Amino acid sequence: DSGVTQTPKHLITATGQRVTLRCSPRSGDLSVYWYQQSLDQGLQFLIQYYNGEERAKGNILERFSAQQFPDLHSELNLSSLELGDSALYFCASSVFPTGGRHGYTFGSGTRLTVV
Amino acid sequence: SQQGEEDPQALSIQEGENATMNCSYKTSINNLQWYRQNSGRGLVHLILIRSNEREKHSGRLRVTLDTSKKSSSLLITASRAADTASYFCATGGGSRLTFGEGTQLTVNP
16 A cells, blocks of 8 residues: 555546546645556656645646645546546655655556546 | 657566666656556556666666666566566656656566
8 A cells, every 4th residue: 555545446437427536645745646547648747736736737638627625635527538538547646846756656546437 | 758768668587587677768857767567556666866876776676877878777686476567767857757658577487
């Protein structure tokens, strides 16, 4: 157990639907990162939050949004889902906003299947 | 596009042998990290090497970094079946990590 908790582990939904992925960072970590892993795109950085504020944005689609709450957990909202959104979505956390020498701690991911 | 590119894409060896994976990157870096991912699972941080370091060890892992060639290598010595996984290098300055496409290592018992 890495200490980063992601729910749900698996999600199957239809095209056009909206889903919410949840992440609880490791205790003490203030920074949360979301990554998407797909066969054709590999691991892509989506977005980062640090202590409740958006800090960096990557290849995140406009249909996707995220937030970090006062208790530091984060949610990634995916809407108007398309077949191509099927992927593993990882959350990672770190103490510092730039990762630090121990790298990031990753959760076990949410596998999203859009049918 | 990915910052790092791992080579080879796949590697199959026997238990007890050494495994070497290489990573090339394109831009200047502050540090380079290596991660392991077991099938369908989350990534596990293995080691971080700073741009002013040339070599670093952690247990059976040895990482080298050549900033002049923009490349790094990960050596796993005396491999075990449990080392079977995908290995990714990652670079990043600031807030994000950019991952390579990974090397799939299979260690046969």
